[in-house]
Amino acid sequence: xxxxxxxxxxxxxxxxxxxxxxxxxxxxxxxxxxxxxxxxxxxxxxxxxxxxxxxxxxxxxxxxxxxxxxxxxxxxxx
Numbered sequence: 001x002x003x004x005x006x007x008x009x010x011x012x013x014x015x016x017x018x019x020x021x022x023x024x025x026x027x028x029x030x031x032x033x034x035x036x037x038x039x040x041x042x043x044x045x046x047x048x049x050x051x052x053x054x055x056x057x058x059x060x061x062x063x064x065x066x067x068x069x070x071x072x073x074x075x076x077x078x
Contacts, residue, residue, distance in 0.1 A: 002075040006032060009068065010051050012043035022072040026065075 001020055006013045009029040017032070019025035036044035055061045 001078045002072060003078055004029075004072060004075070008071070010047060010064075011036075012041070012047040018078060022069045025072060026068075 001018050002025070003016050003018050004025055005011075005017070006015045006029065009017070009026070011029060011033060015032060017025045017028040019028060033044060033048065037048065051061075054064060
């Protein structure tokens with residue numbers, strides 16, 4: 001199991017997620033993001049806007065995800 005926090009995953013806070021795979025941790029991050037969106041959390045809304053801008057560039061989001069997967073893979077096991 002490995003740990004990444006919201007900020008490492010493009011979010012705005014230090015909430016930690018623990019998972020065995022990058023896909024699992026990405027899902028947890030998305031769910032947290034949706035919760036923060038519903039709460040209209042300003043910091044998270046700003047982070048979401050930055051991610052939206054990144055998605056406008058053709059391969060930028062793909063590259064970002066690949067880099068986050070590599071970062072996850074390089075983390076030590078908890």
